[in-house]
Amino acid sequence: MVTTSISGTAAAAGAEPAHPLEKAARGIRAGRPRPHRAPETAVSGARLLLSGLGIDLEGESLRRTPERMAAALAELLTPRPFELTTFPNDGGYDELIVARGIPMRSLCEHHMLPFVGTAHIGYLPGERILGLSKLARVLEHFSHRPQVQERLTTQVAGWLQEQLEPAGVGVVIEAEHLCMTLRGVQAPGTTTITSSLLGTLRDDGRSHAEFLALTYRR
Ligand SMILES: Nc1nc2c(ncn2[C@@H]2O[C@H](COP(=O)(O)OP(=O)(O)OP(=O)(O)O)[C@@H](O)[C@H]2O)c(=O)[nH]1
Numbered sequence: 340m341v342t343t344s345i346s347g348t349a350a351a352a353g354a355e356p357a358h359p360l361e362k363a364a365r366g367i368r369a370g371r372p373r374p375h376r377a378p379e380t381a382v383s384g385a386r387l388l389l390s391g392l393g394i395d396l397e398g399e400s401l402r403r404t405p406e407r408m409a410a411a412l413a414e415l416l417t418p419r420p421f422e423l424t425t426f427p428n429d430g431g432y433d434e435l436i437v438a439r440g441i442p443m444r445s446l447c448e449h450h451m452l453p454f455v456g457t458a459h460i461g462y463l464p465g466e467r468i469l470g471l472s473k474l475a476r477v478l479e480h481f482s483h484r485p486q487v488q489e490r491l492t493t494q495v496a497g498w499l500q501e502q503l504e505p506a507g508v509g510v511v512i513e514a515e516h517l518c519m520t521l522r523g524v525q526a527p528g529t530t531t532i533t534s535s536l537l538g539t540l541r542d543d544g545r546s547h548a549e550f551l552a553l554t555y556r557r
């Protein structure tokens with residue numbers, strides 16, 4: 340079973356906005372808890388960072404921006420808990436199971452900017468098969484932390500191999516790193532492809548080729 344490893348803490352409430360429409364919107368939202376709150380130290384840090392960059396935080400629109408910014412980052416760094424549901428492989432299914440095109444987003448640990456793309460995750464089953472949604476949940480679990488794409492790819496593959504004990508596992512991720520396309524070298528359109536193949540998918544030529552053919556099909 341996988342459980343949440345990071346949890347947000349309550350941030351200080353922002354000043355009550357003056358505009359009646361905004362008050363009404365807050366009233367509508369009041370029935371449900373804000374999904375993510377960042378610690379006050381993170382809110383203070385965001386305020387300091389923005390001020391240091393010369394951004395004027397006075398005024399209704401920007402007054403709560405440090406709180407929102409810290410909460411947004413907390414959201415991106417907090418995986419949702421889930422249970423790993425598996426079933427007996429009663430039918431003796433022994434071909435590949437591949438979830439293609441799973442959307443992924445994570446934060447590059449060097450710049451704390453998003454990298455965004457798709458993942459293809461598959462395995463060759465052993466004694467048990469996995470609830471299909473769990474392939475996407477495992478990806479989300481390892482995406483919600485400061486990451487590099489290579490580590491994310493190997494963590495997802497390694498974890499599935501360890502927990503499910505299949506005959507083989509394959510993970511391919513293709514992502515755009517905003518730190519590379521929006522800033523710095525500014526190479527728009529560049530995507531990075533990483534892969535991790537374990538067990539039969541690594542060692543057996545036919546399985547290896549079949550997995551890559553399935554994942555690279557457009
Ligand atoms: N290997 C790897 N590198 C990454 C990943 N995400 C970002 N990077 C790179 O991390 C490197 C950090 O390099 P630095 O030279 O310290 O940072 P920088 O001065 O901002 O570099 P530029 O991005 O080239 O402007 C950059 O080359 C990024 O492209 C990733 O997932 N994997």
Ligand SMILES: [Zn+2]
Pocket residue numbers: 447448449450451452516518519
């Ligand atoms: Zn980066």
